[in-house]
Amino acid sequence: MFDWKVTLVALIAFSGICNGQSPKSDPKGEEILTKLGEYKPLDGKLSLKISTKDGKLAVATTPSATPWQTVTLCLPNKKEALWLVFPEVTADGMKVWFFLEPDLVAVEFTEQRTGIHGPTASVLKEAPKAVIDALPKEVRERLKGK
DSSP states (O other): OOOHHHHHHHHHHHHHHHTTOOTTOOTTOOOOBOSSEEEOTTTTTEEEEEEEETTEEEEEEEETTOGGGOEEEEEEOOTTOOEEEEEEEOSSEEEEEEEETTEEEEEEEESSOEEEEOSSHHHHHHSOHHHHHHSOHHHHHHHHTO
């Protein structure tokens, strides 16, 4: 006899893998992003578009609740340069960490304001463990010295 429940579970798991979603994703939707594309992390609370434009790496960040607060960072993109984007939920709102060698920048969204922090050593001190662990050791050492 055909068990449709097992088939349905298998199809759901397979569709998540094909969409690039890991079955072991962080329950808060916080994950390191390293590929160009459009994302809706943090359970859809944020829209991220990571692209290249005029030789620059562009990250457009828009909170779903306040679409007029779009912040776009455009930094010169050196070929083969390491970059990553990490969205996270904070006590006051959301923060998006953006690293493109050699700089680490944080974009913060709260009810009161939107702000850009960095690139300074203080930004590294505030960075979540996931971001620090994703950076090569020599990059962490150099950022500590800024």
